[in-house]
Amino acid sequence: MASIKEASTIQENKSLAFVTCPVTFVMEKIGGYWKPIILFNLLSGPKRYSELKRSIPTITEKVLIQHLKQLESDHLVVRRSKPVVPPYVTYELSRSGKALRPVLYAMAEWAVANSGKFSKTFSRQMKDFPAA
Amino acid sequence: MASIKEASTIQENKSLAFVTCPVTFVMEKIGGYWKPIILFNLLSGPKRYSELKRSIPTITEKVLIQHLKQLESDHLVVRRSKPVVPPYVTYELSRSGKALRPVLYAMAEWAVANSGKFSKTFSRQMKDFPAA
DNA sequence: TGGTATACATACTTTAGGGTAAGTACTTGT
DNA sequence: ACAAGTACTTACCCTAAAGTATGTATACCA
Known part of the structure; x- marks a missing residue:
């Protein structure tokens, strides 16, 4: 009871x-699974939608914009669009989004230290994302 | 095509x-949603199953052991049981589990800085989880 | 004239995760 | 004799998330 x-x-x-x-x-x-991955890919600076898609090949387009919209409404990323054709849209981290850098960086460092044979590949990736 | x-x-x-x-x-x-929460609750040291359950009141028992078993098979937590009755089982972080401390701590700090009116409650919680 | 690129939208289906409820084995306490 | 606590297990259901496939507007390029 x-x-x-x-x-x-x-x-x-x-x-x-x-x-x-x-x-x-x-x-x-x-x-969830995807949001930290998306945010990590935005750490190195603003990216176009298509760039994001290419740098995260395993995500589907539907799921990608779905999460981008959620992240935007949670004020973690900012969407900027130029009214041209073909469309030119970029996504970048907001202030609180950028504040997640220590979190994502700590994740990446953990991966380097705990992934055995992949650690070398990971540390190469991390060159693009300085801690500060 | x-x-x-x-x-x-x-x-x-x-x-x-x-x-x-x-x-x-x-x-x-x-x-996923639950694993970081469980790991965070283990940062302060080994906990019994029932302690975990109490400190994470919104998780169901099924989901709790389900994740504990996954974390165990991923070598992030270690399960220790004393063959007594009533059973006495503790879970604690493994070495690589403990290595997640910077990740979880960075999360908690972000929460303190970005949660507005809840930040005070959070920083009280963090007293139990020293950074080092 | 049609192929390409961009940044989406949408309908439909599948799957994985999570929630509910109940049960188990064993002992201590009343 | 019976409830209570411990650490689970199991069966069933339900929903939210993810995947699949396709479509759209517009302009440039060949």
């Missing part, structure tokens, strides 16, 4: 949970 | 993709 009640309120408590755990708060913003 | 071929090979290329992007490698290990 008690356990059922408890379970039923789990979802109701969710809004409360992210108030007590900072990492939960972060996950609500950049949780 | 060409676009169809391209799309079809996206999934096949996935194993290749995480070789070129360090963050993708990380996401394959700790991607």
Whole structure:
């Protein structure tokens, strides 16, 4: 009986949970598989939509703009478009987006240190993304 | 025609993709909503299963052990059990799990800096998780 | 005239993750 | 005799996320 009640309120408590755990708060913003990858690819500066697509070959176009729009509405990236044809649209990190650099950089460093034989390839990739 | 071929090979290329992007490698290990939250709760030291459950009230038991087992098979956490009854099982970070501290800590710091009115609550939480 | 490129949109299907509810084995406490 | 706690397991369902395929407007280039 008690356990059922408890379970039923789990979802109701969710809004409360992210108030007590900072990492939960972060996950609500950049949780999931793709967002950190997209953000990492924007660390090196503004990128066009097509550039992003090319640098993340395994993402589908639908999922890419879907996440870009979410990131935009969460104010982590800024979309800029020039009214030309063919369209010219760039995405860049906002201020709070740029503030994620230490997070993403720590991830990349962990990958270098914990990926065994891939670490060399990773450290080559990281040349483009200075820590500061 | 060409676009169809391209799309079809996206999934096949996935194993290749995480070789070129360090963050993708990380996401394959700790991607998703719950894993970083669990790992963060283990930063302060070994915890019993029931302790974890209590400190992450919004997770269900099924999902909790499910992820604990995945984290264990990825060698990020270590499970220790005493053969007593009632059972006494603890989970703690492995060496590479502990190496995630900078990642999780950077997340928590970002939350403190970018959560507005919740930042005070978060910084209280962070007292328990020293950076070093 | 048609192919290419850009930055999307959309309909439809599939899958993986997560949630609910209940059960198990064993012992201590009342 | 029975509830309670511990660390799970299992079966079933449901939804959100992701993947597939195709379409759109516009202009340049050959």
